[in-house]
Amino acid sequence: MKLREFAQQLGLSPTTVSRALSGYPEVSEKTRQRVTEEAARLGYRPNINAVRLVTGRAGAIGVVMGRSGEFHFSEFMGGLAERLGAEDIDILVSPMDDKNPTSELQLYSRLAVSGRVDAVIVHSPEPNDERIALLHRLGMPFLVHGRSDVDVPHAWLDIDNEGAIRRATSHLIDLGHRRIAMINGRQGRTFSLHRDKGYRDALEARGIPFDPRLVAHGNFTDELGFRFSRSFLEQTPRPTAFVAGSMMTALGIYRAARSMGLEIGREVSVIAHDDVFPYLTAGNMVPSLSATRSSMRAAGVRSADLVLQLLAGRPVAEVQELWPVELILRESTAAPAAAKNA
Amino acid sequence: MKLREFAQQLGLSPTTVSRALSGYPEVSEKTRQRVTEEAARLGYRPNINAVRLVTGRAGAIGVVMGRSGEFHFSEFMGGLAERLGAEDIDILVSPMDDKNPTSELQLYSRLAVSGRVDAVIVHSPEPNDERIALLHRLGMPFLVHGRSDVDVPHAWLDIDNEGAIRRATSHLIDLGHRRIAMINGRQGRTFSLHRDKGYRDALEARGIPFDPRLVAHGNFTDELGFRFSRSFLEQTPRPTAFVAGSMMTALGIYRAARSMGLEIGREVSVIAHDDVFPYLTAGNMVPSLSATRSSMRAAGVRSADLVLQLLAGRPVAEVQELWPVELILRESTAAPAAAKNA
DNA sequence: GTGTTATTTTAAAACGGTTTGGCTCTTTTA
DNA sequence: TAAAAGAGCCAAACCGTTTTAAAATAACAC
Numbered sequence: 001m002k003l004r005e006f007a008q009q010l011g012l013s014p015t016t017v018s019r020a021l022s023g024y025p026e027v028s029e030k031t032r033q034r035v036t037e038e039a040a041r042l043g044y045r046p047n048i049n050a051v052r053l054v055t056g057r058a059g060a061i062g063v064v065m066g067r068s069g070e071f072h073f074s075e076f077m078g079g080l081a082e083r084l085g086a087e088d089i090d091i092l093v094s095p096m097d098d099k100n101p102t103s104e105l106q107l108y109s110r111l112a113v114s115g116r117v118d119a120v121i122v123h124s125p126e127p128n129d130e131r132i133a134l135l136h137r138l139g140m141p142f143l144v145h146g147r148s149d150v151d152v153p154h155a156w157l158d159i160d161n162e163g164a165i166r167r168a169t170s171h172l173i174d175l176g177h178r179r180i181a182m183i184n185g186r187q188g189r190t191f192s193l194h195r196d197k198g199y200r201d202a203l204e205a206r207g208i209p210f211d212p213r214l215v216a217h218g219n220f221t222d223e224l225g226f227r228f229s230r231s232f233l234e235q236t237p238r239p240t241a242f243v244a245g246s247m248m249t250a251l252g253i254y255r256a257a258r259s260m261g262l263e264i265g266r267e268v269s270v271i272a273h274d275d276v277f278p279y280l281t282a283g284n285m286v287p288s289l290s291a292t293r294s295s296m297r298a299a300g301v302r303s304a305d306l307v308l309q310l311l312a313g314r315p316v317a318e319v320q321e322l323w324p325v326e327l328i329l330r331e332s333t334a335a336p337a338a339a340k341n342a
Numbered sequence: 343m344k345l346r347e348f349a350q351q352l353g354l355s356p357t358t359v360s361r362a363l364s365g366y367p368e369v370s371e372k373t374r375q376r377v378t379e380e381a382a383r384l385g386y387r388p389n390i391n392a393v394r395l396v397t398g399r400a401g402a403i404g405v406v407m408g409r410s411g412e413f414h415f416s417e418f419m420g421g422l423a424e425r426l427g428a429e430d431i432d433i434l435v436s437p438m439d440d441k442n443p444t445s446e447l448q449l450y451s452r453l454a455v456s457g458r459v460d461a462v463i464v465h466s467p468e469p470n471d472e473r474i475a476l477l478h479r480l481g482m483p484f485l486v487h488g489r490s491d492v493d494v495p496h497a498w499l500d501i502d503n504e505g506a507i508r509r510a511t512s513h514l515i516d517l518g519h520r521r522i523a524m525i526n527g528r529q530g531r532t533f534s535l536h537r538d539k540g541y542r543d544a545l546e547a548r549g550i551p552f553d554p555r556l557v558a559h560g561n562f563t564d565e566l567g568f569r570f571s572r573s574f575l576e577q578t579p580r581p582t583a584f585v586a587g588s589m590m591t592a593l594g595i596y597r598a599a600r601s602m603g604l605e606i607g608r609e610v611s612v613i614a615h616d617d618v619f620p621y622l623t624a625g626n627m628v629p630s631l632s633a634t635r636s637s638m639r640a641a642g643v644r645s646a647d648l649v650l651q652l653l654a655g656r657p658v659a660e661v662q663e664l665w666p667v668e669l670i671l672r673e674s675t676a677a678p679a680a681a682k683n684a
Numbered sequence: 685g686t687g688t689t690a691t692t693t694t695a696a697a698a699c700g701g702t703t704t705g706g707c708t709c710t711t712t713t714a
Numbered sequence: 715t716a717a718a719a720g721a722g723c724c725a726a727a728c729c730g731t732t733t734t735a736a737a738a739t740a741a742c743a744c
Contacts, residue, residue: 002729002730003730003732004731012693012694013693014695014730014732015693015694015733016693016694018731019693019732022732026691027691028691028692045455045456046732047730048457049730050395050699050729050731051730051732052394052699052731053729053730053731054698054730055699056391060434065416065420065423070416071619074412077419077435078437080435081407081437084437085437090402090432090435091435092432093419093435094423095424095426113385113387114387115390115391221620221621221622221623222621222623222626248621251622255626255627255628259628277413279561279564280413280563280590280593281563281564284564284565285564285597286597286601345700354723354724355723356700356702356724356725357702357726360702360703361702361723366703368722369723370721370722373723388702389700391700391701392699392700393701393702394701395699395701395702395729395731396700396701396703
């Protein structure tokens with residue numbers, strides 16, 4: 001049913017009906033009441049594409065999806081969807097070709113120019129992120145999930161990676177660990193740099209020298225967790241503790257330790273970052289995994305909120321949120337076994 | 343830039359330009375060449391919302407996202423996105439409230455009626471799935487990822503769950519196992535039923551009685567994998583082998599076995615179903631995990647293909663694909679330790 | 685009852701494309 | 715060489731809303 005027909009049935013003009021449904025003040029309360037009631041009864045719904053054309057709004061926000069190893073992606077998306085569903089706003093997923101970095105910028109360009117989305121969410125930025133500069137140049141509203149040092153104003157939501165890892169590392173030092181390895185995220189991403197900094201600051205605060213041979217960077221996969229930790233554990237003296245970037249990395253570390261006959265929580269301590277997944281729980285691992293924790297789904301929900309605020313006209317500079325991260329201690333952390341020997 | 347202006351710059355009518363760009367035959371090859379070139383040069387792109395309004399097509403397909411434990415979701419989505427990106431078709435993600443089953447139907451209803459999508463993908467159907475009946479009634483094209491017995495024609499793509507689990511179970515029997523436990527997916531889903539059938543048929547073919555105390559159903563989480571397998575392993579006599587529904591389940595089983603001092607690949611054999619994730623690899627586990635394997639991402643890509651065919655008018659009854667599943671044997675399967683005692 | 689103001693309602697002009705049907709100019713067919 | 719067919723292009727109608735500017739009606743003061 002079209003607006004025309006519906007209005008006719010009500011004995012009103014299309015204008016009045018449109019206004020009544022959109023909540024404009026120029027229509028009497030009585031009329032509005034009647035219109036909304038009849039709309040529900042007769043099942044009239046404005047054609048979404050006509051609305052989009054005439055308002056120029058897309059009614060959707062864009063998310064770019066990387067190809068590799070993004071198991072936290074669906075949690076973030078779930079949060080987004082949960083919040084946006086209530087607002088009648090769609091989520092648009094675009095795939096990115098990880099192998100071809102220039103195509104990424106083109107993708108954002110296309111997305112911005114296509115008019116398909118009202119805003120975009122940028123993930124895992126780098127300190128000097130070209131996507132951010134590009135979106136700003138194109139005038140497309142966007143929210144950065146993470147942070148960047150780039151010289152244009154931008155809205156962001158991030159967790160306190162630096163503080164989280166500083167606390168995790170400090171705690172391990174408190175327990176008596178001196179050789180602490182770190183398996184971090186991909187080189188160059190801001191969050192990895194922040195974690196690096198938290199790690200180094202914690203060491204420095206206690207006068208423990210930084211050893212580059214104890215730090216590795218890469219995707220958050222079980223495989224890299226295994227390979228890196230294995231190679232670390234083969235060093236002499238070997239590290240007594242690990243700070244790991246993700247749950248999958250932690251799985252790899254557990255595996256490596258076990259493969260070398262080392263007991264987690266006694267000979268090797270581990271703290272990992274946990275994005276909180278319904279299907280893999282740090283507290284359930286054996287031994288249970290100490291973790292810095294922050295819900296990825298909650299970040300998704302809040303990101304949706306912030307994007308909505310952005311679109312409602314809230315100044316970009318105001319939309320900046322840094323979330324604290326919990327540190328939850330479980331069985332995988334303990335004083336180093338070496339301490340017992342001493 | 344609008345079509346009007348662009349056409350004027352070319353000295354052509356909007357009609358001709360539109361036709362040239364959309365590949366209609368009523369325009370000379372020379373003209374088409376010129377139009378496409380200039381479009382690229384001047385950066386003209388048809389306004390997507392205008393196109394949608396006038397053609398009545400939404401240019402998007404809908405995917406409903408459950409809330410709980412869907413770690414394979416992002417892989418499927420990735421595949422979809424990969425294929426659909428090339429076609430200028432969007433993916434719309436709608437969240438579903440798992441706790442409220444009636445809301446699910448409403449959601450599909452809204453999606454179908456809203457005109458936001460041209461087609462929908464239905465996941466993890468049940469044999470008598472109301473969503474399928476609903477979508478058929480509403481006349482919304484859809485593809486089922488999985489299968490259903492429901493009495494309306496529908497397009498589907500599924501993997502041969504029954505055959506996969508039959509082979510896995512048979513193989514375990516061949517190795518000498520007699521007490522084989524099965525940790526399956528959620529009760530009531532078609533794929534779970536198919537797997538149950540594969541399992542029971544394999545047992546029956548060898549005259550091994552079916553023992554309901556060795557079968558469990560639930561979400562694919564590490565936690566349930568642990569709890570179920572743990573309780574199975576506490577039985578006397580205990581099972582010597584497991585067939586598991588997912589990688590996460592397998593993680594739980596490994597954990598449970600280890601917590602009871604049982605060695606995987608010697609005292610306990612495990613075969614799990616592997617959807618092929620970039621971040622968690624069956625071959626990398628210790629011991630490496632035997633698996634029935636089928637790429638979720640590939641299913642996503644193909645699903646996109648099939649939906650496109652559906653929209654192009656291919657009869658629903660023709661669009662039905664059953665994929666074979668590989669069985670890959672690794673270290674987690676061996677003859678039961680009991681055999682050595684005998 | 686009239687003039688003024690506030691409240692509702694309306695007709696018509698966008699929004700930016702696609703597509704129908706018709707027109708003009710060549711090329712073929714008889 | 716006239717008629718028919720075909721190629722290539724165009725003008726105008728249309729898709730279903732929102733919104734501007736103007737008109738109609740109601741409410742009020744005098």
